[in-house]
Amino acid sequence: MKGGLLRLRPTHLMVGLAALAGALLLGVMVGPAGLSPGAVLLEIVDALPVLEVDSGLGDRAAVIVSEIRLPRVVLGALVGGTLSMAGAAYQGVFRNPLADPYLLGVAAGAGLGATLAIVGAGSGSSLVPVAAFGGAVLAVAAAYGLGAAAGGRRTGVTLLLAGVAVAAVLTAAQTFVQQQNADSIREVYSWILGRLGTTGWDEVRMLAPYAVVSGAVILLHARLLDVLALGEEEAGALGVDPARVRATVVLAATLATAAAVSVSGLIGFVGIVVPHTVRLMTGPGYRSIIPLSMVGGAAFLVIADVAARTVASPAEVPIGVVTAFVGGPFFVAVLRSSRRVVAL
Amino acid sequence: MARVPALVLTLALTAAACGGESGQSASSAAESGGFPRTVQGVVIPEEPESIVSTSASHTEILYAIGAGSAVKATDTFSDHPAAAKATEKIDAFNVNVEAVATLEPDLVILAFDPGDVTEGLAALGIPTLLFDAPGNIGDAYAQIETVGAATGHEAEAAELVAAMESDIDQILADLPIPTAPWSYFYELDPTGFSVSSETFVGSLLGMLGMSSIADAAGEPFPQLAAEFVIDANPDFVLLADTKCCGASLVTLGDRPGWDALTAVASGSVIELDDDIASRWGPRLVDLIRTVAGEVYGAP
Numbered sequence: 001m002k003g004g005l006l007r008l009r010p011t012h013l014m015v016g017l018a019a020l021a022g023a024l025l026l027g028v029m030v031g032p033a034g035l036s037p038g039a040v041l042l043e044i045v046d047a048l049p050v051l052e053v054d055s056g057l058g059d060r061a062a063v064i065v066s067e068i069r070l071p072r073v074v075l076g077a078l079v080g081g082t083l084s085m086a087g088a089a090y091q092g093v094f095r096n097p098l099a100d101p102y103l104l105g106v107a108a109g110a111g112l113g114a115t116l117a118i119v120g121a122g123s124g125s126s127l128v129p130v131a132a133f134g135g136a137v138l139a140v141a142a143a144y145g146l147g148a149a150a151g152g153r154r155t156g157v158t159l160l161l162a163g164v165a166v167a168a169v170l171t172a173a174q175t176f177v178q179q180q181n182a183d184s185i186r187e188v189y190s191w192i193l194g195r196l197g198t199t200g201w202d203e204v205r206m207l208a209p210y211a212v213v214s215g216a217v218i219l220l221h222a223r224l225l226d227v228l229a230l231g232e233e234e235a236g237a238l239g240v241d242p243a244r245v246r247a248t249v250v251l252a253a254t255l256a257t258a259a260a261v262s263v264s265g266l267i268g269f270v271g272i273v274v275p276h277t278v279r280l281m282t283g284p285g286y287r288s289i290i291p292l293s294m295v296g297g298a299a300f301l302v303i304a305d306v307a308a309r310t311v312a313s314p315a316e317v318p319i320g321v322v323t324a325f326v327g328g329p330f331f332v333a334v335l336r337s338s339r340r341v342v343a344l
Numbered sequence: 345m346a347r348v349p350a351l352v353l354t355l356a357l358t359a360a361a362c363g364g365e366s367g368q369s370a371s372s373a374a375e376s377g378g379f380p381r382t383v384q385g386v387v388i389p390e391e392p393e394s395i396v397s398t399s400a401s402h403t404e405i406l407y408a409i410g411a412g413s414a415v416k417a418t419d420t421f422s423d424h425p426a427a428a429k430a431t432e433k434i435d436a437f438n439v440n441v442e443a444v445a446t447l448e449p450d451l452v453i454l455a456f457d458p459g460d461v462t463e464g465l466a467a468l469g470i471p472t473l474l475f476d477a478p479g480n481i482g483d484a485y486a487q488i489e490t491v492g493a494a495t496g497h498e499a500e501a502a503e504l505v506a507a508m509e510s511d512i513d514q515i516l517a518d519l520p521i522p523t524a525p526w527s528y529f530y531e532l533d534p535t536g537f538s539v540s541s542e543t544f545v546g547s548l549l550g551m552l553g554m555s556s557i558a559d560a561a562g563e564p565f566p567q568l569a570a571e572f573v574i575d576a577n578p579d580f581v582l583l584a585d586t587k588c589c590g591a592s593l594v595t596l597g598d599r600p601g602w603d604a605l606t607a608v609a610s611g612s613v614i615e616l617d618d619d620i621a622s623r624w625g626p627r628l629v630d631l632i633r634t635v636a637g638e639v640y641g642a643p
Contacts, residue, residue, distance in 0.1 A: 031569070031571050031572075032568075032569045032571060032572040032575075033569075033571040033572055033574070033575035034575065035575070059604060060574060060575065060577060060604045060605075061575070063574065063601045063604040064571045064574050064575060064601060064604075067600040067601035068570050068571045068574065068600065068601045069571055071600075122534075122585075122588055122589035122590050125589075125590075179435075179437070179438060180435075182420075182435065182436065182437040182438075183420075183421065183588065184588065185437070186532075186533060186537065187533055187535065187588075187589075190533075190535045190537075190567070195535065200599075200600025200601065201600070202600075309569050312561065312563075312566070313561075313569070313572070314558075314560050314561050314566070314568055314569055314572035315558075315561040315563060315566030315567055315568060315569075316536065316566075316567045316568070316569050
């Protein structure tokens with residue numbers, strides 16, 4: 001096993017960064033408000049320190065760019081990068097290609113938390129993200145606790161099964177609360193289907209610290225995930241404590257997922273499609289899969305959001321619908337065009 | 345998380361809310377006489393003495409035409425008039441045929457059929473009327489008359505309709521309605537769901553010379569992007585989410601970017617009562633009066 005924190009081929013990194021840059025540009029230029037793309041770019045240049053350019057946009061148009069479109073694009077990139085990084089991390093930890101960021105009950109816990117907050121305080125309430133975050137963290141804690149109680153040694157499989165059980169119970173509770181409060185059913189569904197917030201930079205500020213810290217932790221553990229891929233015993237022989245690596249990575253991925261879910265609702269498919277697409281391009285090895293999943297996930301979700309707000313413009317389509325609708329066929333195409341076997 | 349059923353239900357709710365093809369024109373109303381009579385193809389053997397309503401609009405209509413004493417159970421949204429709150433309560437979205445049958449009603453009124461409740465009740469011999477959301481005020485009047493015919497209160501229903509018509513005529517009488525309509529954004533919830541001019545409430549606002557910015561979306565209840573609303577800069581913002589979600593001129597101004605709206609800066613934000621704004625009972629006159637007062641000055 002060669003050393004080194006990350007192992008990235010320059011071409012892969014360039015492709016990834018180019019895709020992200022293209023997605024971000026498209027994201028800020030396209031939208032139902034029908035602003036001239038060139039003027040929007042000038043407006044963004046103007047917003048940079050030192051530079052002074054007249055974009056020709058009126059006050060209201062300038063506000064649309066700086067307070068609505070820009071934060072939304074940045075949030076999309078952060079959420080997408082976070083979710084696909086977490087997906088890649090879970091797949092590495094559990095050595096299971098079907099693992100996704102919502103695996104250990106995160107989605108169900110967040111869903112219950114958000115539903116309770118929407119029912120209790122209304123969907124406009126700032127309690128919704130806080131409650132979703134709390135629910136997600138509690139759900140994973142419960143899965144961990146149950147996994148430990150049932151399995152003695154926390155093997156990956158016991159933890160997974162505990163997560164399934166916790167998710168089932170919490171989803172049932174969420175559905176029950178939702179049905180008892182039919183008047184807020186639209187807000188609950190709107191949240192569950194996922195959407196990128198329209199409340200300016202607040203969500204970005206909320207998610208960024210978690211995304212950065214978790215991202216750093218997971219990147220630092222990428223090499224250990226490669227060691228873990230050899231098998232638990234072999235990893236132990238190489239001086240790696242599988243249980244400790246697993247706990248650290250799962251904790252980091254969970255916190256990042258919970259933070260992402262709390263601001264954007266349940267956006268599916270990003271955490272599965274992107275890491276596998278990256279894997280098919282680069283081959284196994286988490287030192288390239290994880291950083292490229294971050295970049296690719298960010299690009300993918302920004303593009304998906306462009307679709308979400310233009311397909312039925314000026315109406316919005318829930319972004320979770322777009323990611324699944326576009327992601328499914330796209331993923332099948334990637335699988336077909338690749339000769340490689342999906343190996344971990 | 346079961347995404348597919350969630351989506352299906354959302355679509356079903358939307359579809360139910362969009363009904364509106366006024367299939368229920370003035371009903372084959374009373375052969376002005378006794379029962380049995382046929383209303384909307386449903387035979388009602390005798391004057392109902394035990395009515396179940398799972399529609400808040402129709403509950404209000406029942407009480408307004410003097411059939412309130414026969415109302416036995418209502419859904420959880422039926423909170424007006426106060427007497428309706430005291431009735432037995434059932435869940436409008438999960439109407440349980442067996443639970444309704446146990447109440448032994450002789451008339452059931454639904455505004456939403458989640459499955460085959462109408463058929464289920466009909467099979468038990470319980471006369472059941474299912475109403476779509478009306479498309480315009482004429483449909484709403486027709487529904488009042490239909491409820492009147494079904495309950496033996498057709499005279500009171502006719503009086504109610506006449507009173508509503510004259511009230512509305514009076515409100516509209518001297519309004520300086522401009523040739524170019526006022527534009528408005530109608531907020532159903534803080535996530536951007538809105539109504540087009542083609543909806544029932546849109547048609548009422550149309551009577552006041554107002555036109556929805558949501559018409560561009562080509563669907564009755566679109567979820568509008570915030571940037572579209574701000575770019576459209578409507579003359580008025582109507583909030584129908586003041587009770588559910590605490591929306592107000594103040595919370596609107598706090599949303600990033602929304603203070604750029606002329607309507608927010610000038611205070612042309614009309615805070616509506618969610619319930620009055622979403623029902624098509626006698627209180628739709630109040631809705632029209634409120635909006636007319638805000639748009640054109642005191643009535």
